[in-house]
Amino acid sequence: MTISAVAALTASICFAAGTIWAGLMDLATMKIRNELVLFLLAIYAALAPLAGFGAVEIGWSAAVALAVLAGMFAVFGLGWIGGGDAKLIAVMVLWLGAEQALPYVLYIAVFGGVLSLLLLKFRSLPLPAFCTGVPWIVQLHSRESGVPYGIAIAAAALFMFPNTPWMTVLS
Numbered sequence: 001m002t003i004s005a006v007a008a009l010t011a012s013i014c015f016a017a018g019t020i021w022a023g024l025m026d027l028a029t030m031k032i033r034n035e036l037v038l039f040l041l042a043i044y045a046a047l048a049p050l051a052g053f054g055a056v057e058i059g060w061s062a063a064v065a066l067a068v069l070a071g072m073f074a075v076f077g078l079g080w081i082g083g084g085d086a087k088l089i090a091v092m093v094l095w096l097g098a099e100q101a102l103p104y105v106l107y108i109a110v111f112g113g114v115l116s117l118l119l120l121k122f123r124s125l126p127l128p129a130f131c132t133g134v135p136w137i138v139q140l141h142s143r144e145s146g147v148p149y150g151i152a153i154a155a156a157a158l159f160m161f162p163n164t165p166w167m168t169v170l171s
Contacts, residue, residue: 007050008169014043015095015161019154022088026150028136032084040091051169057097064101065094085149092157096164104160111159112152119147 001009018040022032048058072086089108093101123143131137139145161167 004052004169007047008166011047012166019157023151023154026148032088032150037087037091060098061094064098065090068093088153096160107156108152111155115152116147
């Protein structure tokens with residue numbers, strides 16, 4: 001196995017683990033920790049060059065990710081998403097690449113719409129007795145609680161990841 005393949009494989013595993021962790025943490029706590037976003041950023045920075053990504057490709061991905069971050073903070077300022085969501089979306093765009101940014105944001109909307117509909121249905125039903133002792137389920141069931149949008153962000157990223165150059169290096 002070449003160094004670029006080992007780097008791509010390691011990066012892919014870290015990406016998948018970090019992305020799944022972000023979705024689960026948002027589900028359970030309604031928070032996406034900065035440390036997780038920084039972990040994903042650091043792994044990308046360390047392994048993208050080793051996986052054979054060129055400076056131009058990394059630069060374009062970084063530029064688009066920064067533009068997305070600026071846009072997401074505008075959306076955060078309107079109170080539509082959380083700050084952790086904004087940062088997670090930007091780091092996911094970095095990983096997915098500049099050319100995948102628009103489809104990724106569209107998939108987030110689709111997955112987020114489905115999540116919101118499922119959550120509305122869940123909240124319209126009585127909470128089963130065996131769930132009343134589980135704080136995160138009680139919070140999720142509360143109509144006053146928000147939507148753990150990190151689930152949609154993570155699901156869209158995992159859905160898009162097989163179409164990225166990371167997987168091309170592995171083939």
